[in-house]
Amino acid sequence: MNCFVAISGCSGGGKSTLLAELAARGFSVVEEPGRRIVKQELEGEGASLPWVDLAAFARRAIGTSIADRAEAAANRGWTFFDRGLIDAAIALEHATGELVTRRLNAIHPYHSTVFMTPPWPDIYEGDPERRHSFSDAIAEYERLSVIYPVLGYEVVLLPKVSVAERADFVLSILG
Template sequence: MRDRRRIVISGCSSGGKSTLLNELARRGFRTVEEPGRNIVREALATGGDALPWVNAEAFVRKAIEYAHATLAWVRTHDGPVFFDRSAVDAAAHFERLSIAMPEDLEKLCHTTIYSSPVFMAPPWFELYEQDDERPLSFETAVLEYNYLRLAYPKRGYAMIDLPKSSVTARADFVLRCLGL
């Protein structure tokens, strides 16, 4: 039987999403890295302006295009694929900043479809770290998280909250929820 679920791990910045994806990859599952980190790294390395705190539209455009491309990349993969964030996260960034999404990006978002439910990493102050790629405060990260809690259901996705537990326990939880 084919299993082509495209499962999103979203939620609060520095909530343990990437660590969870690394654990799922260690267990043999295909994973896709967060678009935002790649975009920020590239902009910082090249002096580009596609940074969420400098040029939100350029950042969101790249994030949605990256999300769409990664779905195409795994299109023929038999087996579940876990994504660190999604195009919905990028769209929520526009909503949080009250920026109207350009029509071409809106169309691209509507064709970038994942499986439901989406797993949400809640704000977890004890894990929170700032760095060059994530300069936002914990309070701003919580605000972004709250917008994600609205954005996913608005687009028809159910959500399951990840427990605040070890990465092993979180991975076990996700796989149990998915019947894997």
């Protein structure tokens, strides 16, 4: 059984907070590749920032996601990914039209159930690593919501409840 679970959805929708809760419960989690890349780029040249060169950023996120998956292969039980390969591939397709998502998904699939954070304006906050607007976040969410089912995933929307209740919900769906 594939134990790599993608948590995707709207930027600022509570994915990282949910993963912190799952980590506190003893599960393996993988931090969002994009956040790590943005932090590194802000400390360096800044050439692969999504607001500077989305294609370069997405290509780097794809490479990081593949490396994350290879490292996580040694984990036992569920491993939860804050975004990941499919999200990065969709960003590259959006930026360039280069069709990579289906091919990468065929090679590196996730568990058949993907959890999506819906837009939640009450908790959305911009920060130095998240500079896009809430309307941009919604547009990204809509792209993700379309492609995951096309790739054969069952998409489960996370309820707008406390983080502990969200974690309980995820774990109950996974059984």
